[in-house]
Each structure stands twice: as C-alpha cells, then as structure tokens.
Amino acid sequence: xxxxxxxxxxxxxxxxxxxxxxxxxxxxxxxxxxxxxxxxxxxxxxxxxxxxxxxxxxxxxxxxxxxxxxxxxxxxxxxxxxxxxxxxxxxxxxxxxxxxxxxxxxxxxxxxx
Amino acid sequence: xxxxxxxxxxxxxxxxxxxxxxxxxxxxxxxxxxxxxxxxxxxxxxxxxxxxxxxxxxxxxxxxxxxxxxxxxxxxxxxxxxxxxxxxxxxxxxxxxxxxxxxxxxxxxxxxxxxxx
Numbered sequence: 001x002x003x004x005x006x007x008x009x010x011x012x013x014x015x016x017x018x019x020x021x022x023x024x025x026x027x028x029x030x031x032x033x034x035x036x037x038x039x040x041x042x043x044x045x046x047x048x049x050x051x052x053x054x055x056x057x058x059x060x061x062x063x064x065x066x067x068x069x070x071x072x073x074x075x076x077x078x079x080x081x082x083x084x085x086x087x088x089x090x091x092x093x094x095x096x097x098x099x100x101x102x103x104x105x106x107x108x109x110x111x112x113x
Numbered sequence: 114x115x116x117x118x119x120x121x122x123x124x125x126x127x128x129x130x131x132x133x134x135x136x137x138x139x140x141x142x143x144x145x146x147x148x149x150x151x152x153x154x155x156x157x158x159x160x161x162x163x164x165x166x167x168x169x170x171x172x173x174x175x176x177x178x179x180x181x182x183x184x185x186x187x188x189x190x191x192x193x194x195x196x197x198x199x200x201x202x203x204x205x206x207x208x209x210x211x212x213x214x215x216x217x218x219x220x221x222x223x224x225x226x227x228x229x230x
Contacts, residue, residue, distance in 0.1 A: 006155075032217055034218055034219075036221075041223075041226075042223060042224075043117075043204055043221035043222050043223040043224050044156070044204065044206075044221040045221070046218050046219075046220060049217070049218050051217065090155055090156070094217060100158060100161060100168075100169055101146070101158070101208075101219055102158065103148075103155035103156045103157075104155050105154060105155045106153075106154070106155050
C-alpha cells in the first residue's frame, strides 16, 4: 500500500535561516512526489514536483526539494526563510502506476522575525 | 488561465439537512478530484473522476455522499443527510494527465467550508 508521512507537526525557524520540512513515502514502483502550501482560508497551491531526472527539484518562491530513493524521502528546503513562508505544507504522493494523489498530514511552518 | 472554481465558499446547515457543492475544473483537465479536509488534517480523497467516469470512490461514504460529473466537465458533490462529523473543507482539484509524468500535478480550488450544527 502506498503512504506518505510528515513526521513533524510543526517546524519553527528564525527568519534568514535555512529551513527543512521532512517527508517520507512508501510505494511500489516509481513515485511521483509533490509539495503543496496552504495559506489560511485558501486552497492548496502547488510548489514543486519530482517525476524523474535530477534529484534536486526547484520550485516556486525559492523552495527546492531533494528526492532520496534510498531513504525514501522528499524533504522540502529553502536556504533563507521569510516570515511570509509561514503556512501549512503538505507532501503528496502519486505513484506512476496509478493516478490517485494522496497527502500527508501536513507540517505547520512558523518563521519568526 | 482560469483556475478551479468552487461554490459556495461557505455553508452552514443543520444536521440531517442536505447540501451540494459545485466545481468547475481547469479547461482541458480530464481528471477531477473531490477531497475532504478536516481541520488539522491532510486532504482525504473522496472521489476521482476521469472524464465522466469514476476512477476511485473507495473512501466516499456512499450511504450519504454522492457525486457526479455530467458531460465530463463540471461536478457536484452532495451530502444527504449531513452529520456533525461532515464539518470540513471540501476541496475540488483537477489535473491534466495524472500518473503520466509531466502535467501530472493537481490544481486546487479555494474550497467550500461546511459547518454542520
């Protein structure tokens, strides 16, 4: 069975510091992996995806994510956090053998000034 | 490019009443999803359509929830009768070619916040 996990409910980072939001997955076959961000009272916004190719994927708003097949992880990163990055972040998995997209439980990112 | 449109944005109903949500996907997107997002949790897939056919409805509570996608474009999700635990945000999403590499990501509407009292 496929699954995606976000082990941290909340991540707190000071503005200007690097940030990492963790995601691990389990799937048979090749994974398609996604990161979405959700601001209050808004729908989910697509940030980036890994389909194939380079393990480091660059996305919107300066975010990037690193795909690690041996560790079955797809951590979201940003070199220098902004207060405006504070939001709820979701990792999602869509196996290449199917079209369903499932979501992790979310990580609340809080950036303090 | 217009995004996924949903209406209404907010709805308050009493338990045992019925409610319907509407979704218009991005033009050209064959796949349409309805997700339920309970406060503090990640979105849970309720039903997935490919054109006007159902691909996955394994987590749809079929005794009270129903969905249709006539003509393979707009979709409606209905709850009848509603329960208190149905209070959630209902998100509609669409994608162009899921499970096929490029253009596989889903794009979401702003959601409908349902409160059942």
